Amino acid sequence: MMGPTHALSAGVAFLAVATPMSHYVHHLTPATAAVGTVVAAGAGILPDFDHRQATPARAFGPLSAALAWTIGKLAGGHRHGTHSIIGTGVFVALAAAATLNPWALAATLWLCMGLAVRALWKHPPNRPNGKLDYRDVAGLIHAAIAAYIAYQLVHSGLDMGVVPWAVAVGYLVHLIGDSMTEMGVNWLWPHPRRYRIASIDTGKTVEKRVVVPALYVGLAATVYLTYPKWGPVLLHTLQPTTG
Numbered sequence: 001m002m003g004p005t006h007a008l009s010a011g012v013a014f015l016a017v018a019t020p021m022s023h024y025v026h027h028l029t030p031a032t033a034a035v036g037t038v039v040a041a042g043a044g045i046l047p048d049f050d051h052r053q054a055t056p057a058r059a060f061g062p063l064s065a066a067l068a069w070t071i072g073k074l075a076g077g078h079r080h081g082t083h084s085i086i087g088t089g090v091f092v093a094l095a096a097a098a099t100l101n102p103w104a105l106a107a108t109l110w111l112c113m114g115l116a117v118r119a120l121w122k123h124p125p126n127r128p129n130g131k132l133d134y135r136d137v138a139g140l141i142h143a144a145i146a147a148y149i150a151y152q153l154v155h156s157g158l159d160m161g162v163v164p165w166a167v168a169v170g171y172l173v174h175l176i177g178d179s180m181t182e183m184g185v186n187w188l189w190p191h192p193r194r195y196r197i198a199s200i201d202t203g204k205t206v207e208k209r210v211v212v213p214a215l216y217v218g219l220a221a222t223v224y225l226t227y228p229k230w231g232p233v234l235l236h237t238l239q240p241t242t243g
Protein backbone atom coordinates (compact mmCIF):
# COMPACT_ATOMS: atom_id res chain seq x y z
CA MET A 1 0.00 0.00 0.00
CA MET A 2 1.17 3.50 -0.76
CA GLY A 3 1.95 6.21 1.80
CA PRO A 4 -0.97 8.49 0.80
CA THR A 5 -3.47 5.63 1.18
CA HIS A 6 -2.24 4.88 4.68
CA ALA A 7 -2.09 8.53 5.75
CA LEU A 8 -5.50 9.44 4.33
CA SER A 9 -7.29 6.38 5.72
CA ALA A 10 -5.77 7.04 9.16
CA GLY A 11 -6.87 10.70 9.08
CA VAL A 12 -10.38 9.76 7.93
CA ALA A 13 -10.61 7.09 10.65
CA PHE A 14 -9.57 9.56 13.34
CA LEU A 15 -12.18 12.09 12.22
CA ALA A 16 -14.79 9.35 12.13
CA VAL A 17 -14.11 8.33 15.74
CA ALA A 18 -13.44 11.86 17.04
CA THR A 19 -16.97 12.42 18.36
CA PRO A 20 -17.31 9.15 20.33
CA MET A 21 -13.69 9.53 21.45
CA SER A 22 -14.45 12.99 22.81
CA HIS A 23 -17.48 11.64 24.72
CA TYR A 24 -16.06 8.44 26.16
CA VAL A 25 -12.27 8.49 26.01
CA HIS A 26 -10.60 11.87 25.88
CA HIS A 27 -12.29 15.26 25.55
CA LEU A 28 -11.51 16.99 22.25
CA THR A 29 -11.95 20.56 21.13
CA PRO A 30 -12.12 21.45 17.42
CA ALA A 31 -8.46 22.50 17.58
CA THR A 32 -7.25 19.32 19.32
CA ALA A 33 -9.36 17.20 16.95
CA ALA A 34 -7.55 18.89 14.04
CA VAL A 35 -4.17 18.17 15.66
CA GLY A 36 -5.31 14.58 16.25
CA THR A 37 -6.30 14.16 12.62
CA VAL A 38 -2.90 15.26 11.33
CA VAL A 39 -1.02 13.23 13.97
CA ALA A 40 -3.12 10.14 13.12
CA ALA A 41 -2.36 10.64 9.41
CA GLY A 42 1.37 10.69 10.20
CA ALA A 43 1.10 7.71 12.57
CA GLY A 44 -0.65 6.00 9.68
CA ILE A 45 2.69 5.65 7.91
CA LEU A 46 4.81 5.22 11.05
CA PRO A 47 4.88 1.38 10.85
CA ASP A 48 6.70 1.61 7.50
CA PHE A 49 9.62 3.28 9.25
CA ASP A 50 11.14 -0.20 9.15
CA HIS A 51 11.79 0.15 5.42
CA ARG A 52 14.60 2.31 4.04
CA GLN A 53 12.88 2.88 0.68
CA ALA A 54 9.42 3.80 1.99
CA THR A 55 8.03 7.33 2.45
CA PRO A 56 8.91 7.75 6.16
CA ALA A 57 12.61 7.11 5.55
CA ARG A 58 12.63 9.95 3.00
CA ALA A 59 10.63 12.47 5.00
CA PHE A 60 13.53 14.32 6.63
CA GLY A 61 16.46 13.50 4.37
CA PRO A 62 19.44 11.85 6.10
CA LEU A 63 17.80 12.23 9.56
CA SER A 64 14.87 9.97 8.73
CA ALA A 65 17.05 7.63 6.66
CA ALA A 66 19.21 6.97 9.74
CA LEU A 67 16.11 6.52 11.92
CA ALA A 68 14.59 4.05 9.42
CA TRP A 69 17.83 2.06 9.32
CA THR A 70 17.82 1.82 13.15
CA ILE A 71 14.14 0.88 13.43
CA GLY A 72 14.50 -1.69 10.64
CA LYS A 73 17.38 -3.33 12.52
CA LEU A 74 15.51 -3.34 15.86
CA ALA A 75 12.27 -4.63 14.33
CA GLY A 76 13.86 -7.40 12.29
CA GLY A 77 13.10 -6.01 8.81
CA HIS A 78 10.07 -4.81 6.88
CA ARG A 79 6.62 -5.84 8.14
CA HIS A 80 7.98 -7.63 11.17
CA GLY A 81 8.20 -6.03 14.63
CA THR A 82 6.63 -2.69 13.70
CA HIS A 83 3.65 -4.46 12.11
CA SER A 84 2.45 -6.23 15.24
CA ILE A 85 0.60 -5.73 18.49
CA ILE A 86 3.95 -5.35 20.26
CA GLY A 87 5.06 -2.68 17.77
CA THR A 88 1.77 -0.82 18.25
CA GLY A 89 2.17 -1.00 22.02
CA VAL A 90 5.73 0.34 21.89
CA PHE A 91 4.88 3.34 19.70
CA VAL A 92 1.69 4.22 21.61
CA ALA A 93 3.54 3.90 24.95
CA LEU A 94 6.30 6.18 23.61
CA ALA A 95 3.68 8.72 22.52
CA ALA A 96 1.95 8.53 25.92
CA ALA A 97 5.27 8.96 27.74
CA ALA A 98 6.11 11.90 25.45
CA THR A 99 3.13 13.88 26.75
CA LEU A 100 4.96 14.12 30.10
CA ASN A 101 7.83 16.16 28.70
CA PRO A 102 7.51 19.18 26.37
CA TRP A 103 10.63 18.30 24.34
CA ALA A 104 9.57 14.69 23.87
CA LEU A 105 6.09 15.87 22.94
CA ALA A 106 7.52 18.33 20.40
CA ALA A 107 9.63 15.52 18.92
CA THR A 108 6.54 13.28 18.60
CA LEU A 109 4.53 16.04 16.93
CA TRP A 110 7.49 16.84 14.68
CA LEU A 111 7.71 13.24 13.55
CA CYS A 112 3.99 12.54 13.04
CA MET A 113 3.03 15.86 11.46
CA GLY A 114 6.12 15.86 9.26
CA LEU A 115 5.32 12.34 8.06
CA ALA A 116 1.72 13.28 7.29
CA VAL A 117 2.79 16.23 5.15
CA ARG A 118 5.43 14.16 3.39
CA ALA A 119 2.97 11.37 2.62
CA LEU A 120 0.42 13.70 1.04
CA TRP A 121 2.72 16.21 -0.61
CA LYS A 122 5.34 14.16 -2.36
CA HIS A 123 7.50 16.96 -3.73
CA PRO A 124 10.30 16.84 -4.40
CA PRO A 125 10.04 13.13 -5.24
CA ASN A 126 12.08 10.62 -3.27
CA ARG A 127 15.62 10.32 -4.42
CA PRO A 128 16.70 7.01 -5.89
CA ASN A 129 19.06 4.73 -4.01
CA GLY A 130 22.50 5.92 -3.19
CA LYS A 131 24.16 9.26 -2.83
CA LEU A 132 22.92 12.33 -1.06
CA ASP A 133 21.48 14.99 -3.35
CA TYR A 134 19.37 18.17 -3.32
CA ARG A 135 16.33 16.21 -2.14
CA ASP A 136 18.07 15.61 1.17
CA VAL A 137 18.39 19.36 1.60
CA ALA A 138 14.63 19.63 0.94
CA GLY A 139 14.11 16.93 3.59
CA LEU A 140 16.19 18.87 6.10
CA ILE A 141 14.29 22.11 5.39
CA HIS A 142 11.03 20.19 5.85
CA ALA A 143 12.39 18.84 9.15
CA ALA A 144 13.23 22.38 10.33
CA ILE A 145 9.76 23.74 9.45
CA ALA A 146 8.05 20.77 11.11
CA ALA A 147 10.21 21.32 14.23
CA TYR A 148 9.17 24.98 14.38
CA ILE A 149 5.45 24.11 14.09
CA ALA A 150 5.78 21.33 16.69
CA TYR A 151 7.50 23.74 19.09
CA GLN A 152 4.77 26.34 18.61
CA LEU A 153 2.02 23.74 19.16
CA VAL A 154 3.56 22.47 22.38
CA HIS A 155 3.62 26.04 23.70
CA SER A 156 0.14 26.91 22.39
CA GLY A 157 -1.60 25.83 25.59
CA LEU A 158 -3.70 23.23 23.73
CA ASP A 159 -4.39 19.94 25.50
CA MET A 160 -2.01 17.50 23.82
CA GLY A 161 -3.44 14.45 25.60
CA VAL A 162 -4.94 13.64 22.21
CA VAL A 163 -1.53 12.67 20.78
CA PRO A 164 -1.24 9.06 22.06
CA TRP A 165 -4.86 8.37 21.06
CA ALA A 166 -4.22 9.69 17.58
CA VAL A 167 -1.05 7.61 17.29
CA ALA A 168 -3.01 4.50 18.36
CA VAL A 169 -5.75 5.10 15.76
CA GLY A 170 -3.35 5.90 12.91
CA TYR A 171 -1.04 3.01 13.70
CA LEU A 172 -3.83 0.41 13.93
CA VAL A 173 -5.45 1.65 10.72
CA HIS A 174 -2.13 1.06 8.95
CA LEU A 175 -1.91 -2.53 10.22
CA ILE A 176 -5.53 -3.20 9.26
CA GLY A 177 -4.80 -1.74 5.80
CA ASP A 178 -1.73 -3.95 5.35
CA SER A 179 -3.78 -6.95 6.53
CA MET A 180 -5.92 -6.44 3.44
CA THR A 181 -2.95 -6.99 1.13
CA GLU A 182 -1.48 -10.22 -0.22
CA MET A 183 1.50 -10.14 2.14
CA GLY A 184 -0.57 -9.86 5.32
CA VAL A 185 0.66 -8.75 8.75
CA ASN A 186 2.28 -10.75 11.53
CA TRP A 187 0.18 -9.28 14.30
CA LEU A 188 1.56 -11.73 16.86
CA TRP A 189 5.26 -11.07 16.09
CA PRO A 190 7.76 -12.55 17.02
CA HIS A 191 5.48 -15.44 16.03
CA PRO A 192 6.00 -15.65 12.24
CA ARG A 193 2.42 -16.33 11.17
CA ARG A 194 0.94 -13.66 8.89
CA TYR A 195 -2.74 -12.77 9.03
CA ARG A 196 -4.75 -11.51 6.12
CA ILE A 197 -8.38 -10.40 6.04
CA ALA A 198 -8.46 -9.76 2.30
CA SER A 199 -5.99 -9.74 -0.56
CA ILE A 200 -6.67 -6.58 -2.46
CA ASP A 201 -3.28 -5.80 -3.89
CA THR A 202 -4.65 -2.84 -5.71
CA GLY A 203 -1.58 -1.89 -7.70
CA LYS A 204 -0.37 1.64 -7.99
CA THR A 205 -2.76 2.78 -10.75
CA VAL A 206 -5.93 1.64 -9.00
CA GLU A 207 -4.67 3.04 -5.74
CA LYS A 208 -3.86 6.42 -7.31
CA ARG A 209 -6.97 6.71 -9.48
CA VAL A 210 -9.60 5.07 -7.23
CA VAL A 211 -8.54 4.51 -3.62
CA VAL A 212 -6.87 7.85 -2.93
CA PRO A 213 -9.67 9.96 -4.56
CA ALA A 214 -12.26 7.87 -2.66
CA LEU A 215 -10.44 8.62 0.58
CA TYR A 216 -10.44 12.35 -0.22
CA VAL A 217 -14.21 12.10 -0.77
CA GLY A 218 -14.47 10.23 2.55
CA LEU A 219 -12.49 12.97 4.26
CA ALA A 220 -14.73 15.68 2.78
CA ALA A 221 -17.87 13.72 3.74
CA THR A 222 -16.67 13.22 7.32
CA VAL A 223 -15.82 16.91 7.66
CA TYR A 224 -19.23 17.85 6.24
CA LEU A 225 -21.20 15.42 8.41
CA THR A 226 -19.43 16.30 11.64
CA TYR A 227 -19.38 20.05 10.92
CA PRO A 228 -22.39 20.90 13.15
CA LYS A 229 -20.43 19.47 16.11
CA TRP A 230 -17.32 21.58 15.73
CA GLY A 231 -17.96 24.24 13.08
CA PRO A 232 -19.72 26.85 15.23
CA VAL A 233 -17.21 26.41 18.07
CA LEU A 234 -14.28 26.83 15.69
CA LEU A 235 -15.83 29.91 14.07
CA HIS A 236 -16.39 31.35 17.53
CA THR A 237 -12.74 30.86 18.54
CA LEU A 238 -11.55 32.42 15.28
CA GLN A 239 -13.73 35.51 15.65
CA PRO A 240 -11.71 38.62 16.36
CA THR A 241 -12.45 40.05 19.77
CA THR A 242 -14.22 43.34 19.35
CA GLY A 243 -14.34 46.30 21.66
Ligand SMILES: [Zn+2]
Pocket residue numbers: 047048079083174178
Ligand atom coordinates in the same frame (compact mmCIF):
# COMPACT_ATOMS: atom_id res chain seq x y z
ZN1 LIG B 1 3.11 -1.30 6.30
